[in-house]
Each structure stands twice: as structure tokens, then as C-alpha cells.
Amino acid sequence: MANIKSAKKRILVTEARTARNKSIKSAVKTSIKKVEATVAAKDKAAATVALKEAIATIEKAGSKGIYHKNNVARKVSRLTKMVNSVA
Structure with missing residues (x-):
């Protein structure tokens, strides 16, 4: 366990940030699953709204630094490609 005051503070701050990042990542994963579910149901209108x-959600996570910009671009690209494949 840390003895120095600044080290103790870093531990607390890290825990808070980790919890926030985990929450945001969870929201991103949920939104991705919603898009995948609508694509699986072949519902173009609902898939577009979900997309x-x-x-x-993904762009917001990227702007907060939770995901790298290329990771954001890849996720968006894959989802868009998936929705566009629905006839």
C-alpha cells in the first residue's frame, strides 16, 4: 500500500477514472449489440436508427480518450458496413 500522500491520491483518482471508463465502454458495447441485433433481424429502418x-456513443467515447481515434473509426466503419449490407 502507498505511504506517500500523492500516491494515495493517484490510487483514488485511478479508481474513479477506471469506473468511468468501464461505464462508457459498456455503453458502447451495448449500442453495438443493438445494431447487430437489428441487422440480424433484417430491419433496415431500425438498424439505421440504432447505427x-x-x-x-462511440464518437463521444473517442473524444474523451477512452478509445483511440483509429479504433473509433474501425468500429464505426464495421457497423456502417454491416447496416449497409441489409437489403
């Missing part, structure tokens, strides 16, 4: 919400 729009998922992109907003």
Missing part, C-alpha cells in the same frame, strides 16, 4: 445512436 446513428451507436456512432454518437
Whole structure:
């Protein structure tokens, strides 16, 4: 366990950030699953709406530094490609 005051503070701050990041990552995964579910159901309209919400969630996570910009781009690209494949 840390003895120095600044080290103790870093532990607390890290725990808080980890919890926040975990929450945001969970929201991103949930939005991705919603898009995948609508694509599996072959519902183009619902998939488009879910995609729009998922992109907003992913971009927000990227702007907060939780995901790297290339990771964000890859996730958005894959989801868009998936939705566009629905006939």
C-alpha cells in the first residue's frame, strides 16, 4: 500500500477514472449489440436508427480518450458496413 500522500491520491483518482471508463465502454458495447441485433433481424429502418445512436456513443467515447481515434473509426466503419449490407 502507498505511504506517500500523492500516491494515495493517484490510487483514488485511478479508481474513479477506471469506473468511468468501464461505464462508457459498456455503453458502447451495448449500442453495438443493438445494431447487430437489428441487422440480424433484417430491419433496415431500425438498424439505421440504432447505427446513428451507436456512432454518437462511440464518437463521444473517442473524444474523451477512452478509445483511440483509429479504433473509433474501425468500429464505426464495421457497423456502417454491416447496416449497409441489409437489403
